[in-house]
Amino acid sequence: MGVKLLLEKAHVEGIRSYEVYRREGGYRSVEKALKTMSPEAIVEEVKKSGLRGRGGAGFPAGMKWSFIAKPEGVPRHLVCNADESEPGTFKDRYLMENIPHLLIEGLIVASFALGSNDTYIYIRGEYAWIVDILEQAIGEARANGFLGKNILGSGFDCEIHVQRGAGAYICGEETALIESLEGKRGNPRIKPPFPAIQGLWMRPTVVNNVETLSAVVPIINMGGEEYAKIGVGKSTGTKLISACGNINKPGVYEIDMTISVEEFIYSDEYCGGIANGKRLKACIPGGSSVPILPANLLLKTAKGETRYMNYESLSDGGFATGTMMGSGGFIVLDEDQCVVKNTYTFARFYRHESCGQCSPCREGTGWMEKLLLRLDKGQGKSSDIDLLWDIQRKIEGNTICPLGDAAAWPVAAAIRHFRDEFEWHVTHPEEAQKRNFGLAHYADPIHVPVG
Amino acid sequence: MSKFSETQLAEVKRLVARYPEGKQKSALLPVLHLAQDSFGGWLSTETMDYVAELLNITPIEVYEVATFYSMYNLKPVGKYLFEVCQTGPCMLRGSDDIVAYIGEKLGIKPGETTADGLFTLKTVECLGACGYAPMMQLGKHYREHLTKEKVDAIIAECTKNAAANN
Numbered sequence: 001m002g003v004k005l006l007l008e009k010a011h012v013e014g015i016r017s018y019e020v021y022r023r024e025g026g027y028r029s030v031e032k033a034l035k036t037m038s039p040e041a042i043v044e045e046v047k048k049s050g051l052r053g054r055g056g057a058g059f060p061a062g063m064k065w066s067f068i069a070k071p072e073g074v075p076r077h078l079v080c081n082a083d084e085s086e087p088g089t090f091k092d093r094y095l096m097e098n099i100p101h102l103l104i105e106g107l108i109v110a111s112f113a114l115g116s117n118d119t120y121i122y123i124r125g126e127y128a129w130i131v132d133i134l135e136q137a138i139g140e141a142r143a144n145g146f147l148g149k150n151i152l153g154s155g156f157d158c159e160i161h162v163q164r165g166a167g168a169y170i171c172g173e174e175t176a177l178i179e180s181l182e183g184k185r186g187n188p189r190i191k192p193p194f195p196a197i198q199g200l201w202m203r204p205t206v207v208n209n210v211e212t213l214s215a216v217v218p219i220i221n222m223g224g225e226e227y228a229k230i231g232v233g234k235s236t237g238t239k240l241i242s243a244c245g246n247i248n249k250p251g252v253y254e255i256d257m258t259i260s261v262e263e264f265i266y267s268d269e270y271c272g273g274i275a276n277g278k279r280l281k282a283c284i285p286g287g288s289s290v291p292i293l294p295a296n297l298l299l300k301t302a303k304g305e306t307r308y309m310n311y312e313s314l315s316d317g318g319f320a321t322g323t324m325m326g327s328g329g330f331i332v333l334d335e336d337q338c339v340v341k342n343t344y345t346f347a348r349f350y351r352h353e354s355c356g357q358c359s360p361c362r363e364g365t366g367w368m369e370k371l372l373l374r375l376d377k378g379q380g381k382s383s384d385i386d387l388l389w390d391i392q393r394k395i396e397g398n399t400i401c402p403l404g405d406a407a408a409w410p411v412a413a414a415i416r417h418f419r420d421e422f423e424w425h426v427t428h429p430e431e432a433q434k435r436n437f438g439l440a441h442y443a444d445p446i447h448v449p450v451g
Numbered sequence: 452m453s454k455f456s457e458t459q460l461a462e463v464k465r466l467v468a469r470y471p472e473g474k475q476k477s478a479l480l481p482v483l484h485l486a487q488d489s490f491g492g493w494l495s496t497e498t499m500d501y502v503a504e505l506l507n508i509t510p511i512e513v514y515e516v517a518t519f520y521s522m523y524n525l526k527p528v529g530k531y532l533f534e535v536c537q538t539g540p541c542m543l544r545g546s547d548d549i550v551a552y553i554g555e556k557l558g559i560k561p562g563e564t565t566a567d568g569l570f571t572l573k574t575v576e577c578l579g580a581c582g583y584a585p586m587m588q589l590g591k592h593y594r595e596h597l598t599k600e601k602v603d604a605i606i607a608e609c610t611k612n613a614a615a616n617n
Contacts, residue, residue: 124579166520181477183480243582245540288539331539345542
């Protein structure tokens with residue numbers, strides 16, 4: 001059993017309530033922070049912890065906090081990004097549903113560190129019932145003196161407000177989220193200015209993911225240095241992985257980033273192996289936007305070394321032979337799944353979610369969706385595969401926000417590693433409608449070049 | 452034209468109070484949710500104009516937002532809206548079959564509403580329930596691990612509730 005920092009108490013009976021959460025040691029970090037630490041000291045602890053943003057980008061959280069501008073007389077805001085929408089990702093929901101006070105506790109400490117008196121949780125609109133759970137927890141925290149005026153006699157005032165989105169993946173991008181919180185369309189802003197300088201209502205703002213803010217609680221309790229001892233290299237602490245697809249035990253798992261991908265998939269503690277006794281074909285380990293890898297490159301790097309569940313190891317080999325940790329949305333495909341079809345659903349997703357501001361993304365995602373549908377239906381031409389490659393190249397890096405890249409990468413990786421499956425759809429159009437291309441050589445041991 | 456009740460107006464006031472003075476536009480998304488829930492599950496132009504007036508913003512500011520976000524319905528929908536996820540992780544667990552089965556059972560295609568106005572079938576993109584696939588949203592809650600038997604039970608439950616409310 002690995003270390004559990006976030007989910008250790010998540011299944012204690014009644015942990016959703018303040019009484020049980022408090023009895024189990026909850027809100028100790030608020031007491032420690034507000035009574036014995038300065039805001040600057042808290043930022044230092046988070047820096048020391050090596051905590052990286054858990055929403056997908058992996059940017060060091062303490063550094064992000066230290067960027068916040070502090071102009072005289074201008075209020076600052078902390079915004080919690082609970083707009084969890086990356087296909088394959090359902091970890092923030094799990095935290096908020098099961099142990100909502102952990103997020104509230106982390107938010108109070110972070111608000112104090114950043115000087116935010118009005119903090120907002122922006123939650124995806126579909127998670128409507130979770131809004132009630134969070135508001136209940138906020139009400140209990142306020143009733144017990146952890147929110148409101150002069151918290152624990154520290155002189156610090158704080159309120160947390162829950163704002164529901166209304167169905168838009170793009171609002172997970174921090175500047176689009178800010179626009180949405182201002183009551184506008186979720187169109188990302190051009191940076192700079194960065195939110196830390198001019199964010200919500202043009203005031204200095206920090207936007208952090210649910211899991212990132214929850215991790216502040218153990219960091220303050222145990223100290224940044226102790227937290228940094230867990231994990232490996234720049235992958236410190238624990239990470240929540242939401243596992244789904246063709247596995248025996250889909251669900252949310254907390255890992256300490258030292259386990260191998262193979263152990264994560266096949267061990268009974270985690271995914272419990274591939275469902276229905278089938279074989280592993282491919283995996284998208286960090287949410288729909290990260291590169292898909294065939295089984296052989298997933299379990300071992302191109303150098304033939306074991307691949308581990310952490311930021312560095314998953315990205316070993318770059319995009320040529322590696323992938324990314326992303327949001328931890330771990331999607332597993334068994335031998336009966338079609339990579340062309342799966343890639344088509346992602347392309348359709350990104351076309352649906354493109355905000356339409358930038359031409360390469362607005363037009364390109366539509367083209368990719370049409371081409372992939374055509375290929376999947378056995379109506380494609382061989383040149384369509386090259387055209388797809390060309391389009392994704394023209395989207396990547398040419399848009400205001402990372403949605404363009406997120407739409408391009410899955411298509412690029414699918415063609416890079418599964419080109420024969422795409423070609424088979426062109427050369428065997430009728431057969432492709434009746435059966436699947438299958439496992440092919442994707443699970444064969446990889447050839448390791450000598451020297 | 453429908454207007455908010457006193458209780459609902461108090462809720463609008465509570466929402467607006469969460470933002471700084473003059474930033475009442477920030478309440479637009481929550482107020483549109485309230486309007487949709489209160490006025491038959493969709494937003495008519497009249498409703499949007501009413502919301503604009505309440506928040507002291509221009510109607511175009513409301514239309515811009517209402518047309519951008521997928522949860523706002525701009526035309527009438529059935530009493531029970533089945534929003535079935537069809538993105539990768541759900542597809543891998545058989546969401547295509549669930550969509551087809553619901554369509555067959557209700558005699559409608561995605562995007563359509565049954566003649567009695569009870570059911571609308573809609574396909575949607577990822578709702579963050581990938582580990583509990585296939586799934587759909589029905590009202591405020593998710594229905595997960597869907598099977599044909601579960602779909603039968605959900606349709607029977609809705610039909611029964613509708614009859615009880617009439």
